[in-house]
Each structure stands twice: as structure tokens, then as C-alpha cells.
Amino acid sequence: MKHTVTLAIATLFALGTVQAQTSDLVFFTDDGAKFTLVIDGDVKNAEPATRVVATGIRNESPIVMVRFADATIPQFRKSGYFPLGMEYTVMITTNKKGERVLRPTGEAELGTAAKAEPEKPKPSTFVEDTPVQVQPASTTGVTQTINVGGVDQVTTVVVVEEEPVGGGSGENLNINMGVNGVGINMTVKVDEGMGTNTGTARTTTTRTTTTTTTTNAKPQPTPAPPAPVAVPVKEPEVYRMPGYSGPVGCGMPMTTAEFADAQKSIESKSFEETKMTMAKQIGRDRCFTVDQVKSIMSTFSFEDSKIEFAKYAYDRTHDIGNYYKLKDAFTFESSVDDLNKFLEGK
Numbered sequence: 001m002k003h004t005v006t007l008a009i010a011t012l013f014a015l016g017t018v019q020a021q022t023s024d025l026v027f028f029t030d031d032g033a034k035f036t037l038v039i040d041g042d043v044k045n046a047e048p049a050t051r052v053v054a055t056g057i058r059n060e061s062p063i064v065m066v067r068f069a070d071a072t073i074p075q076f077r078k079s080g081y082f083p084l085g086m087e088y089t090v091m092i093t094t095n096k097k098g099e100r101v102l103r104p105t106g107e108a109e110l111g112t113a114a115k116a117e118p119e120k121p122k123p124s125t126f127v128e129d130t131p132v133q134v135q136p137a138s139t140t141g142v143t144q145t146i147n148v149g150g151v152d153q154v155t156t157v158v159v160v161e162e163e164p165v166g167g168g169s170g171e172n173l174n175i176n177m178g179v180n181g182v183g184i185n186m187t188v189k190v191d192e193g194m195g196t197n198t199g200t201a202r203t204t205t206t207r208t209t210t211t212t213t214t215t216n217a218k219p220q221p222t223p224a225p226p227a228p229v230a231v232p233v234k235e236p237e238v239y240r241m242p243g244y245s246g247p248v249g250c251g252m253p254m255t256t257a258e259f260a261d262a263q264k265s266i267e268s269k270s271f272e273e274t275k276m277t278m279a280k281q282i283g284r285d286r287c288f289t290v291d292q293v294k295s296i297m298s299t300f301s302f303e304d305s306k307i308e309f310a311k312y313a314y315d316r317t318h319d320i321g322n323y324y325k326l327k328d329a330f331t332f333e334s335s336v337d338d339l340n341k342f343l344e345g346k
Contacts, residue, residue, distance in 0.1 A: 021084035025054045026113045027066070027102075029092045033073060038065040053113045060084055061255040064102065066092060076100050077285045078251075079258050080239075087112050097315070101251035104239065241289070246321025250287035253318040259292050266299050275299055279309055283316045290322040297329045307335050311342050 027037055034048035039062045044054040048069035060083055067075040080102060082088050089106045239252050254262065262282045269275045279296050288296075293313045297306045310326050317323065323343060327336045 023057045023082050023084050024087040026089045034069040036067045244319045249317050249320040253287040253289045288317045294329050
């Protein structure tokens with residue numbers, strides 16, 4: 001009896017541990033294209049973005065669908081293998097054939113990317129200063145030009161009279177400046193008086209005198225902008241099939257579970273033509289391995305169908321260096337010769 005209770009408790013603890021295991025996936029585009037991320041049918045971001053963090057993923061082989069905000073970029077659907085308990089960063093990029101692919105770029109502890117800085121508190125109250133009521137101002141100006149020693153000196157005097165509400169005081173300000181042969185002399189005088197009838201009216205008089213002296217100074221050359229420094233970009237590692245070191249065609253092949261579902265759908269069709277249509281639909285946005293291509297070829301009854309699908313699947317196969325293994329799937333030697341000629345043209 002004690003042994004049974006102990007076994008039950010251990011089983012419940014193990015199940016709870018398995019259920020608690022999740023992974024986080026961080027997807028981003030290398031060209032700044034905005035997208036919507038869908039994992040196993042669950043939309044992860046309400047608005048398209050260039051970087052999306054998906055947390056709490058419980059499936060080690062999720063089906064990832066990427067829908068771009070730009071309608072000219074076709075959406076695509078891929079799958080991958082992400083062991084639970086870690087955070088994985090995946091880059092959405094374009095391969096040499098112009099196809100969008102997923103390329104893993106790193107691993108980290110869970111929650112690394114999901115951590116965000118707390119928002120800065122916003123001011124709860126803000127009171128603007130009471131605007132000053134200004135009566136319509138009258139402005140007069142006089143400009144005088146004097147030539148001294150072949151140099152023009154321009155003097156401008158501006159007088160502004162206005163009546164704001166409130167009291168004030170008087171202040172004088174003198175500024176002298178010379179820059180690159182240009183001399184500037186500015187004098188500002190402000191006189192403020194407060195009325196005695198209502199205690200709110202006042203008159204402000206501003207006199208501004210500006211004298212500008214221009215000489216034939218040589219212009220200073222504009223320094224050339226610094227040359228841009230090229231920052232090397234490290235190419236992310238491409239997915240490699242375990243035990244395979246040959247040339248790579250399509251980026252990431254289907255997982256075992258995903259392929260099993262795909263082949264089951266093909267085998268459910270009764271006619272050869274319908275099977276071919278279904279097989280090509282599956283390969284339109286997925287990658288195969290050579291073993292998967294060979295398995296699909298076995299579902300066809302006619303030799304022509306087998307060679308047709310073998311040629312179709314070549315550009316959608318990951319380990320194209322193993323394509324010679326398909327020769328065993330043919331009944332006639334002529335089909336093998338046909339495939340060899342096709343491969344020589346690639």
C-alpha cells in the first residue's frame with residue numbers, strides 16, 4: 001500500500017514538471033519587414049511588428065506561420081524543433097533563391113527577451129501659466145546705411161509699444177560680437193511703467209539697435225564628413241541535418257510528426273492525379289528530406305508520377321546531396337537515366 005501511494009505521488013510530480021516546461025521564441029526580420037506571427041494556430045501579436053516575442057510555447061515542434069504586412073511578400077509556413085526550457089532567437093531572412101526562410105541565431109534563458117524596462121511615470125497634473133493679455137502693439141522702425149572706408153554699416157532701430165496686464169521693471173542689455181570678419185553690436189533698452197488708475201495697465205517700450213559690419217573675409221572651408229565605417233555582419237548559422245555535410249537546398253525540412261500528417265493526407269486520396277496535386281500543395285511552402293521525398297514517391301502507382309514528383313521536390317529538399325538515393329524508388333532503368341539527366345542540369 002505504501003509503495004502504491006509513493007508511486008502515485010511521484011507520477012503526479014513528474015506530470016506537473018512536464019506540464020510546467022515551456023519555451024520562448026523570439027522572431028525578427030533582418031530587413032525590417034513587419035509581420036504577424038502565428039504559432040500552432042495562435043496569433044502572437046495583434047499589430048504587425050519587426051520583432052515578436054512568443055512565450056509559453058509547450059510544443060517542441062511548433063508549426064510557425066508568418067504573415068507579412070506588405071501584401072507583396074508571400075506568407076510562409078515552417079516548422080522547427082525547439083526543446084523546452086530555453087529561449088530561442090530566430091531570424092526571418094531571404095536565401096539565395098529569394099525565398100523567405102527561418103534561421104536560428106541563438107539560445108538564452110527563459111524570459112531574457114520578454115523582460116522590459118518599467119514605464120517611466122507620467123506627470124499626473126500639469127498646470128499651464130496664465131496667458132498674458134497684451135493690447136495691440138504699435139511698431140515703428142528706421143533703417144540707416146553709412147559707408148565708412150568702403151565698408152557698409154547698417155543700423156536698424158525698432159520701437160515697439162504695447163500694454164500688457166500687470167506690473168514690471170526696467171532693464172538694459174548690451175551685446176557685442178564678432179565672428180569671421182562680421183561685427184555685430186546690439187543694444188536693447190526696456191522701460192516699463194505701471195499706471196495708477198486701475199493698477200493693471202502698463203506701457204513697455206523696446207528699442208533695438210543692430211549694427212552689422214561686413215568685411216571681405218575669406219570663407220572657412222567646410223570640413224569633409226568622416227568616411228562611414230563598415231560594420232561586419234555575422235552571418236547566422238544555418239540549420240544542418242545531423243550526420244549530413246553535403247550541399248543544402250531548402251532551409252528547414254518538415255519534422256517527423258508534420259511529415260506523417262502530410263503523407264497521411266496524400267495516401268487518403270484515391271486517384272493518382274489527386275495525390276500529385278496534394279503532394280505539390282504540401283511542398284509549396286515546406287521543405288523535404290530525401291527520405292521524405294522517397295516515401296511520398298512510394299504512394300504513386302505509375303513511374304511517370306514518381307519521376308515528376310522527384311523533379312518537383314528537388315528545389316524543396318534540404319539534403320540535395322543525397323538525391324542519388326531516389327534511384328532505388330524506380331522500377332525501370334529509363335526513369336533512373338531521366339533523373340540523372342535532370343540532376344546534371346542543376
